[in-house]
Amino acid sequence: MILHSFLEEKDELIFVISLPKMTRRTALNLISMFGTPAGVIEAISKCRVPSAFSQNLSEWLNAARKYRSGDSLSALKSKGIGAVVLGEDSYPKLLSELTDPPLILFFRGTLPASDSICIAVVGSRNPTPYGMEVSRKLGRELAGAGICVVSGAALGIDSAAHAGALESRGFTVAVLGCGVDVVYPPVNRLLLADISKRGCLISEYPPGTKPEKFRFPERNRIIAGMCTGVVVVEAGKTSGALITAEFALSENREVFAVPGPIFSPKSAGTNLMIKSGAVPVTCTEDVLEGVGFSPNWVNLQGTVGLATKISSLSEKELMVVEAIKAGYMYPEEISSVSSIESRLVLSILSQLEVKGVVIRSGAGAYFARI
Amino acid sequence: MLASCNGATIVGLESQIVRVEVDVMKGIPTFEIVGLPDTCVRESRIRVKSAIKNSGFDFPNKRIHVNLAPGDLRKEGASFDLPIALAILEASGQLTYTKPRSFIVAGELSLDGKVRKIHGAISMALGAREAGVHFILVPESNSREAAIVPDVEVYGISSLADAAGFLKGSVPLPRVKVDAESVLSQNGQSSLDFADVKGQEHAKRAIEVAAAGGHNLLMVGPPGSGKTMLAARIPSILPPLTLEESLEVTKIHSIAGLIPSGGALVTERPFRSPGCSTTAVGLTGGGQPLPRPGEVTLAHCGVLYLDEITLFQRSALESLRAPLEDGRVTIVRSMVSVTFPASFSLVASMNPCPCGYFGDVLKECTCSAHAIQKYRSILSGPLFDRIDLQVSVPRLRKEYLRKIRPPESSSEIRNRVIRARAVQRQRLLPEGVFCNAGMAGKLVEKYCLISSNAERFLWDAFDKLGFSARSYHRILKVARTIADLAGSEQIEIEHLAEALQYRFLDRNCLHS
Incomplete structure (x- = not known):
């Protein structure tokens, strides 16, 4: 019954959830008390909500009196944000099976298809x-x-x-x-x-x-x-x-x-x-x-790509890659192991990184992706 | 009786002649000095009195007034002891000149009448030349330094009796002569050498590039990886000081009292390493009553090394902005405004994270990602924007460093630096800039010609490696320097690729 009302009163639901300091549990309690999200809004604006529910009742009151149906959705839309409520088709299926699922999901971008793994x-x-x-x-x-x-x-x-x-x-x-x-x-x-x-x-x-x-x-x-x-x-x-x-x-x-x-x-x-x-x-x-x-x-696109990348490397580049295979290596260690001049190693490492063959750690060491 | 004598005081880097007038008259015995003397000058009463007595003269038991003119200029330092003492001797009839009266004298007296070292002797000599005086008398230990200034007769004195005797004509003193050029050419070599540092080739290369293009450098590495050792050797690969630079540096160091006794010219590029508790005033200069040069000025023509830059006060780091931009500092006071030269290479070091071991191969880092981020946030300021190169100086594992080559000596590196600088000077001459680091945005676009291959590579790198847009010009400038070192007209991929290595802190990656 409650789920059904969500679909019809999506805008009201968003409004209730977005009230200051509102939690999922409070929202659920309010809705079960007053029937539907619209009922909750009406109750708030008529001061019928027991004060035990929140310390923010006066703020809620102000917001509820100004509320007009459709406001919440259009506000979201102007920010490029979508919302999907529990029970809608696009709501992630596995998520709706939780014992305590989110009533509503806000999202930016494209939701994954409901059958995607x-x-x-x-x-x-x-x-x-x-x-x-x-x-x-x-x-x-x-x-x-x-x-x-x-x-x-x-x-x-x-x-x-x-x-x-x-x-x-x-x-x-x-x-x-x-x-x-x-x-x-x-x-x-x-x-x-x-x-x-x-x-x-x-x-x-x-x-x-x-x-x-x-x-x-x-x-x-x-x-x-x-x-x-x-x-x-x-x-x-x-x-x-x-x-x-x-x-x-x-x-x-x-x-x-x-x-x-x-x-x-x-x-x-x-x-x-x-x-x-x-x-x-x-x-x-x-x-x-x-x-x-x-x-x-x-x-496995990534790996296949890497193999073709490797085959296109120059001799010196391969020597550097070979030297890095030992794991986490600093440029100087690579230079010493591969016997290539330090300045050249630095140059080659940048080029290898742009090609996506090696990765640089935040501290300056390198490791190979193969 | 009245008598007078010329002394000098230092304002900024210049000296100003101060007329010391003494009146010895009848009355209750007192000894007063007027003319805005600081405590040090006022205390000279005690030194002068004892020195006169202990040099075999009589201290007049009369009313003595000393006036230092001009009266509105604050006088500081102990160098007025000698002119005051000489003027008292003359005023009390114990000294009659046979030498011409137009001269400048400066020196601090000890109680037994000996003359001690002063600050700023070379500035006084320069001031004397400008004023056209006949000769100057300075303490023996400062005489070589003052004698660098050509066209000024300099005599070194070791005691009050000497000075009085010389002026009377009874004690002949040899004129001190120093040939600045020969001093410079004899001692141009730094005592530290890169050949002493084994390994850290990567960091050395970054230092070479920084030196060749006049770029500022930040070294990031765990404690004990050798950052300070490397930094201290940077002056040894910078081009030797020219005579002009050397004179200017000597002047600054003389005022700060850093010239050793008997030393003449500063022949090595300075290396200054102020501690992390240094304040903004300590760095840029200041102080009462007259501003003194700070660390940035002492590092003029050399290297200012800030070890553990993150531990410096924010205000201190901010104060470096103006000198880094303009190459000088101006300190404005209600009474005086002083400009000190401050054109230096900034070299800074820091740990990669609060515990110091982020990315270390021998010890695990204990910092949270948030802590590291916060630690590095200090680098986001405008100061950081003026540091072109960043290099990581890790601790390295011995097992990977077996085939280590014998390290290059500083003079080999210096030759390459000199060559690269010459190329830059020629190219940038019409713009009034001396090295690549000085190029502003427009000049970068004009002079950093880049091959089309390299350009494609650069865009690829920006796309994939997450550089911030701000680093674009910096990378090009550094690549220009690398190409200059390689003697290449155009910036090729390899130069650009190496330059990318020196901008790692801009990149958006925070794993060890």
């Missing part, structure tokens, strides 16, 4: 180069295989997964813990803009909501909820990615973990997950198989 790639915000590269690879290859890569747009693993998916021109969804028009974290401005153009930014919070600590675990519930499987790439023992994995487990989703060195504190969480039964990931196919996706027709 979503897989979450999540992990530490402060990863090692290994984690970054794994995440990027998974993002690239999963998206290349036609899967929607979901993550949280946080620094580190999340960003790498999105970036990887965008690299292979695949589809990616970022679920945010703030309004979809809020840029957080600020350094990800470009990435978020890219995702909104070529993928989708989703949030259950109304536009303008600031990021706050308590919203992120709630956000993780949506990430896990809309996905068939969750891959944790790198996570310490207390990482938020483990919360996502726990949600996923409780909602009966497939949980994967990428193994790491046993000495690395950044892999302590993922290794623990494997020990207690998560599926270890050694290649993208592991994930695809785990969610019952036939890997036969997989078009």
Whole structure:
């Protein structure tokens, strides 16, 4: 009954949800008390809402008196933001099966098709180069295989997964813990803009909501909820990615973990997950198989591209690539191992990076993508 | 009886002649100095009195007035001891001149009548030449420095008795002569050499490029990776000082009292490394009553090294903006306005993150992503915009450095730098700019000619590597310098590709 009213009174619902300090639970309680969102608005404007509900009743009152039907949707539209309510066809199907689904999702970009397979790639915000590269690879290859890569747009693993998916021109969804028009974290401005153009930014919070600590675990519930499987790439023992994995487990989703060195504190969480039964990931196919996706027709664009790139390299460039294969190497170490002059190594490294064969870490070391 | 004598005080970098007038008359014995003396000048009463007594003269037990003219100029420093003492001797009838009266004398007295070192002797000599005086008397240990100025007779004195004797004509003193050019050509070599630094070829290369194009440089690396050691050797690869530069540097260092006793000319490019607690005034100069040169001026023609730049006060860093832009600092006070030259290369260093071990191969970083971001945010200011090159100076693993080549000596690198600078000077002469770093936006477009291949590569790089638009001109400028080092007319891909390596902090990536 309630669901039905949502569809008809979408605008009213958005208005109620967007009231200051409104939470999902309060909104639900109000709606069940007064029947429909429109009923809630009427009740607020006639001061019939018990004061126990909120300390912001006077603000609500002012807003409700000014409200005219259709306002909320047109305001959203002018900002380029869409909204989908629980029960609509385009609402992510898996998400609606949660015990406590978001009543409404705000989004920028294109929502994933309701039958598309979503897989979450999540992990530490402060990863090692290994984690970054794994995440990027998974993002690239999963998206290349036609899967929607979901993550949280946080620094580190999340960003790498999105970036990887965008690299292979695949589809990616970022679920945010703030309004979809809020840029957080600020350094990800470009990435978020890219995702909104070529993928989708989703949030259950109304536009303008600031990021706050308590919203992120709630956000993780949506990430896990809309996905068939969750891959944790790198996570310490207390990482938020483990919360996502726990949600996923409780909602009966497939949980994967990428193994790491046993000495690395950044892999302590993922290794623990494997020990207690998560599926270890050694290649993208592991994930695809785990969610019952036939890997036969997989078009791993990124990797194929790389092979052709390698064959087009000059002799010196190949020597440099060969030297980097040892792992995380600084230019001078590369120069010493390959016996190529330092200045030339620097020049070659930039060119290799533009070609997408090597990656530079924030501290200046390089690693190869093969 | 009345008597007078010429002393000099320093205003900014210039000296101004101060007339010291003494009147010794009958009355209750006092000793007063007027003419805006600072505490130091006022205290000279004690030194002068003892020095006169201990040099075998009598201190007149009378009323003594000393006036320092012009009366509205603040006088500082102990260099007035000697002129005051000589004028008292004359006024009390213990000294009669046989030498011409037009001269300048400066020196601090010790209680036993010896003469001590002063600051700014070379400026006084320059002032003396301008005023056309016959000769100047300066402390022995400053005499070589003052004698660099041609056309001025300089005599070095070691005691009050010496000075009085010389003026009387009873003590002959040799005229001090120094040939500045020969001093410069003999001692042009720096004592530090890049050959002492094994490894860090990457950083050395960045330093070479910075030196060749006059660019400012930021080194990023964990503690103990050798940043300071590298920075201290930068003067050794800069072109040698010209005589003109050397005179200017000597003047500055003389005023700051940094010239060693008996030293003449500063022949090495200065390397200044102020600590991170240095204030804005300490960097740009200032102080009461008359402004003194700060670290930027002391680093004139040389290198200003800011170790751990993130630990400096924000205001101190902001104050570097004007000198970096104009090559000089102007300090304006209600009474005086002073301009100090301050054209230096800025070299800064910082840790990659608060704990220092971000990206280190031997120790794990314990910082959160947010902490690193916050730490680096200090670099977003306008100062950072004036640093063309960034280089990471990591700690390296021994096992990868087996085949290390013997390091190049500074003189080899310096030769390349000199060549590249000559090319730049020729190219930029019509614009009144001396090196690539000085090019503004329009000049960059005009002179940084880039091959069409390289241009395509540059756009590719901007697209894929996430550089900010601000770094565009900087990359081109640095690529121009690299091409100059390679003797190439046009900027090719390889030059551009290397230049990209020196802009990593602009890029949007924050994983170790």
